[in-house]
Amino acid sequence: MNWQIHLPALALAVPLLGAFVSPVAGLGGRLTRNAWMVLVSMATTAICILLWQRVVAGGTVVYVMGAEAWNITLPSGLSWPIRIILEVDAFSAFMVVVGSIAALAGAFFSLRFMDKFTGLEKFSALFFLLVTGMLGMQLTGDLFNFFVFLEIASVASFGLIAFWRDRPEAVEASFKYMVVSTISAMFVLIAVGFFYGRYNAVNIAAVARMLHMGYAEKIALVFIVVSLAMKCGAVPMHMWTPDAYAEAPAGVTCLLVAVSQASLYGLFRVCFSLYGASLGSTVVPWTIIVMGVLSMFIGVTMAVIQKEMKRLMAYHSVSQIGYILMALGVGLLSLKDPQAMADYGFTAMKGGIFHIINYTMYKGLLFLTAGAVFYSAGTRNLNELGGLARVMPLTTFMFAIAAAAIAGLPPFNGFVSKLLIYQSTFAVYPLLAVAALVTSVLTLASFVKVFQTAFLGPAKKTFEKVTEVPASMLLGMSVLTIVIVALTLFPGWTLSHLVEPAAKALVDQAGYISAVMGGGL
Amino acid sequence: MWGKVYSGFGYWDVYFWLLFFVIAAGMILFIRALGRSDYKEGTEQDEIFYGSNEVPEDGADMGVPAASAYWGFVEALRPYYDWLVELHTGIASDYVGYFVLTVAAVAVLVLL
Numbered sequence: 001m002n003w004q005i006h007l008p009a010l011a012l013a014v015p016l017l018g019a020f021v022s023p024v025a026g027l028g029g030r031l032t033r034n035a036w037m038v039l040v041s042m043a044t045t046a047i048c049i050l051l052w053q054r055v056v057a058g059g060t061v062v063y064v065m066g067a068e069a070w071n072i073t074l075p076s077g078l079s080w081p082i083r084i085i086l087e088v089d090a091f092s093a094f095m096v097v098v099g100s101i102a103a104l105a106g107a108f109f110s111l112r113f114m115d116k117f118t119g120l121e122k123f124s125a126l127f128f129l130l131v132t133g134m135l136g137m138q139l140t141g142d143l144f145n146f147f148v149f150l151e152i153a154s155v156a157s158f159g160l161i162a163f164w165r166d167r168p169e170a171v172e173a174s175f176k177y178m179v180v181s182t183i184s185a186m187f188v189l190i191a192v193g194f195f196y197g198r199y200n201a202v203n204i205a206a207v208a209r210m211l212h213m214g215y216a217e218k219i220a221l222v223f224i225v226v227s228l229a230m231k232c233g234a235v236p237m238h239m240w241t242p243d244a245y246a247e248a249p250a251g252v253t254c255l256l257v258a259v260s261q262a263s264l265y266g267l268f269r270v271c272f273s274l275y276g277a278s279l280g281s282t283v284v285p286w287t288i289i290v291m292g293v294l295s296m297f298i299g300v301t302m303a304v305i306q307k308e309m310k311r312l313m314a315y316h317s318v319s320q321i322g323y324i325l326m327a328l329g330v331g332l333l334s335l336k337d338p339q340a341m342a343d344y345g346f347t348a349m350k351g352g353i354f355h356i357i358n359y360t361m362y363k364g365l366l367f368l369t370a371g372a373v374f375y376s377a378g379t380r381n382l383n384e385l386g387g388l389a390r391v392m393p394l395t396t397f398m399f400a401i402a403a404a405a406i407a408g409l410p411p412f413n414g415f416v417s418k419l420l421i422y423q424s425t426f427a428v429y430p431l432l433a434v435a436a437l438v439t440s441v442l443t444l445a446s447f448v449k450v451f452q453t454a455f456l457g458p459a460k461k462t463f464e465k466v467t468e469v470p471a472s473m474l475l476g477m478s479v480l481t482i483v484i485v486a487l488t489l490f491p492g493w494t495l496s497h498l499v500e501p502a503a504k505a506l507v508d509q510a511g512y513i514s515a516v517m518g519g520g521l
Numbered sequence: 522m523w524g525k526v527y528s529g530f531g532y533w534d535v536y537f538w539l540l541f542f543v544i545a546a547g548m549i550l551f552i553r554a555l556g557r558s559d560y561k562e563g564t565e566q567d568e569i570f571y572g573s574n575e576v577p578e579d580g581a582d583m584g585v586p587a588a589s590a591y592w593g594f595v596e597a598l599r600p601y602y603d604w605l606v607e608l609h610t611g612i613a614s615d616y617v618g619y620f621v622l623t624v625a626a627v628a629v630l631v632l633l
Contacts (some may be wrong), residue, residue, distance in 0.1 A: 047542050075531040183617055187624065200613030215632065222628045225618070236619045239609055283630050302605060305595055307587050383611055411538035416526055423530040445591065453587040458580030477601045493523040 005070055008086040011096060011135050013102075015044050019128035026121025030378040034111045035136040037124050041107035044131060048100035052093040052443030054328070057091060057500055060089040061140070073516045076156040080199075080206040087141025087205065087518055089508075090501035091353075095138040095265045097498075098357045101325035102258035102364045103131045109368050109476030110251030112469070113375055117249075123163060130156035130255055136508065137262040138266035138332055141516060143192045143274075144202040146266055150188065150231075154181045160252040161244045171268075173243035180240050184227035191220035206518035207272045208509065217278075223283060224270050231263035234325060238318040242302075245314035246380075250371020252475065253310070254364035257317065261356055264321070268328050268506060288329035293432060295322030296439040303446045309370045310382040312450060316406065319439055320359045326518050327421045332426050335507065342428035348496060349503040351420030357498065358405065358413045358487060365402040365480040369395050372469040372477065373454060384462070385454040391466045394474055395454045398481045403451060405484050407444035412424040413494075 025036035034291065055061055063070050065084040073081050088096075114120055133153025140146050149498070158181075194216045195207050211217060230237035245253050271284065279285070299319030299413030306312035329349045334345025372395045374380050377388060387515040397464030405412040418440060426433035487494050505511070524535040560566060569576050577583055596603055 098540065137611055176611075176616060179613045180616045180620055184620060218631050219628060222624060222631050226624045226627055230620050230623075236608075237616070237618050239611075243611070273538055281631075287627050287630065301598075301601070302609070304591055305606075306601060344529070361624065385587075411535045411542075416533060417534075419533055420526075420528050423528050427530075445594075449587060449590040453585075453590065457584040460580040462579075462581060489535060490523040491526045491533070495526055 004050065004054055007047055007054060007064065008088050011044065011047045011051055011100075011139060012086075012132055014047060015040060015128045015131040015135065016069050018044070018131060022125040022128060022401045023121045024070050026124070030120075033120060033124060037107050037111065037127070040128060041104045041131075042299040045100040045104045048050040048093075048096040048135070051088060051186050052097045054507060055088055055090055055093040056080050056387065056497070060505070060511065061088065062087050062515055080201045080210075081203045081218075081516060084145055085141045085203060085205075085478060086139045087445035087512070087513070087516060088139055089505035091265070091269075091505040092138050093502075094353065094498055095261065095356070095501035098360050099138065099258040099262065100131075101479065103127075103134075103255050103358050105364055105368065105476045105479040106251035106254040107476070108251075109254065109371065110183040110249065110420065111472040111476075113251055113371055113473055114249060117163065123160070123249075125158045126156045126163070127154075127252070127255070130160060130252075130259060132258045132428055134255075134262045138265050141205060143195060143207065147185065147188050147192055149264070150263070151185055153262065154178075154185060157181075157244070157256060157259065161248045161256075163252070164247065165248055167247065169243075170247040171482075173240075173247040174221050175388055177240045177244045180230065180237070184230045184455070187223040188229045191223040194220040200306075203516060204269070204274050205513045207515055208276065208513050211275065211278050213275075213278050213280050221270070221275060221279075221284065225267060225288070228263045228267035229288075229291055229325070232260040232267070232325075233295070233318050233321050234291045235298045235318060235322070238295065238299065241318055242306075242311045242314040244315060245367070246308065250367050250374070251311075253367040253371070254476075254480075255309045257363045260317070260321065261360055264324060264356070268332075270330055270366050272335070272506045273509055277363060279332070279335070283331050283335055285335075288332065289326050289432065292322045292324070292326030292329055293435045295319060295325060297322070297435055300439045300442040300446065304442055305447075307382050309373060309382055309385070309450060309454065310367065312382070312446065313366050313370055316366075316443060316446065319443065320355070320363060320406065322350045323418065323436060324355050324359065324426075324440070325345065326432060327355065328377055329501075330425055330432075331507070333428065336400050341507070343425040346503060346507070347420055348424035348428075349506065351417050351424060353476075353502050353506075354417035354420060355414075357494075358417050358484075361483045361487065362402040362405040362414060365398060365477060365484065366406065368473075368477045368480065369402065371397040372473055375469050375473065376466045377463055382450065382453045386457040387455075387459040387463060388466065390459055393469050394468055395477070398477045399455065399483055400451065400465060401481055403447035405488070407447055408440045409444070411488060413484055416487075416491040468506065 026033045063086040085402040087363035130153055133149045136149030158174050158178045162171045162348050170507055196202050198216055199207050199210050201207050233241040296319050299315050303312050303315035331345050331349035405414040408414045408418040422433045525534045
């Protein structure tokens with residue numbers, strides 16, 4: 001039997017095993033625990049890349065959990081699936097690759113960064129639970145399972161954000177995130193309940209085939225869209241983001257960036273694959289676009305006035321999420337009009353999906369560099385920092401690359417995705433492109449401030465003894481730097497092999513439904 | 522091929538930009554080479570010009586702190602920033618309130 005048919009299940013089983021074995025591995029000391037963390041992270045990334053290769057080569061992969069045969073989605077002539085089905089199309093595969101790379105970088109970085117903490121076996125267990133939750137959200141074809149994985153990711157996040165438990169700010173940030181996250185998760189659960197009550201099914205493909213727009217479906221859509229927009233940090237529900245991102249250990253923040261993309265994935269999976277053309281009016285697409293514009297502008301203007309490095313970067317996360325929301329909102333807007341989709345909609349979707357990978361990589365790297373600065377200099381306050389480029393040249397170099405990429409400076413990868421977004425959104429409404437351009441300028445201004453105040457300037461006596469961070473932390477940052485440079489140098493390959501298949505899969509609602517409802521592959 | 526992106530409105534070629542940077546770097550190095558060759562490191566020619574004042578020993582006494590960066594921009598937008606910062610109370614019940622209000626507002630728009 002070809003073991004690769006089990007890749008979707010392995011992508012969840014390996015990090016889950018990693019989580020449960022972590023406390024045992026911790027008994028063997030620091031070396032064993034670190035080796036286990038590296039091994040599981042690398043294995044998860046390899047599995048996700050193999051899964052992506054399999055999907056690109058052979059089309060959508062389905063995997064039926066607990067059934068006699070892994071590919072029989074409708075056994076015994078049933079009208080709809082009753083088992084848990086993992087459905088991996090090119091969009092899901094793209095997302096798991098992005099997420100697993102961020103997790104790998106975060107794991108490498110955390111090996112030494114977390115040295116001063118105790119209870120590290122609990123840290124690695126929570127870390128892998130978060131990875132499992134994130135990948136599960138992206139791989140499942142089932143709405144209730146999506147909720148379950150969302151909760152797994154949320155609960156692991158609460159623990160990880162508060163892991164620095166001697167800091168009251170960390171516990172407070174975790175508590176605030178827990179309150180708002182739990183309430184939004186309940187809204188998602190209620191929405192799933194609406195579908196189950198109406199259609200007696202929770203499989204996305206099955207519900208999508210039967211879906212008729214009524215009041216229940218509209219309310220469910222609103223609950224899911226707003227809840228997941230909150231989870232990915234969209235304005236006006238973004239306020240947990242600076243608290244949580246700033247207080248979590250840097251390796252975790254890098255992973256949280258990828259987890260926020262899993263929520264974004266869920267939002268667009270529901271809009272495109274579950275509702276699709278049934279969305280009817282343009283209210284939801286425009287709501288998403290408006291949320292995107294507000295996130296871009298409010299996020300970046302709040303970032304400009306921040307004096308704490310990670311909070312500043314967290315507000316930029318809000319801003320970057322805005323680009324993705326706006327682009328994919330434009331794609332959703334043109335979903336029912338083939339001409340609009342051909343003219344600008346598909347370009348916007350390519351820009352948005354390209355921005356997902358770009359954002360995850362450079363934002364993850366920026367948080368890691370902020371962590372490196374804190375590790376070496378002992379502060380994240382930009383008023384106190386300065387002259388670090390002399391003593392931390394490698395961190396400075398990688399920060400400069402990430403900062404240039406997020407600011408959309410040519411020739412970096414951020415420019416390419418932003419260019420696609422500018423041009424396509426201009427065709428819908430020119431002010432959208434203007435908002436995106438202004439945001440980009442303010443992003444550049446903001447990171448010039450960070451670069452100038454933290455890294456440039458004369459050497460400060462306070463930081464005389466500061467040295468470059470340990471090799472494992474540099475390795476974590478290097479993983480993301482290499483990906484950014486690769487995306488910069490090969491944007492054509494990235495678009496044709498990674499982004500376009502993902503965008504096509506997302507708009508192909510019929511293909512998503514038939515992979516399950518057609519009886520399997 | 523791998524470096525070229527067609528957007529539907531035009532195209533972007535990263536290798537042309539890299540070529541541009543290589544040419545620009547060459548020109549910069551050429552102009553730099555035209556500079557004075559009698560420059561001596563470690564002499565007074567090396568000293569920082571600090572507005573005719575004595576250069577502080579500690580770098581912390583020089584430079585512009587982050588709090589002062591973009592002061593004019595922030596002052597020009599003071600009413601906007603006052604309103605925006607006031608919204609970010611840091612209170613958990615406010616976070617929930619914004620979430621519930623957004624759900625309600627979007628629900629009204631979608632249901633109407």
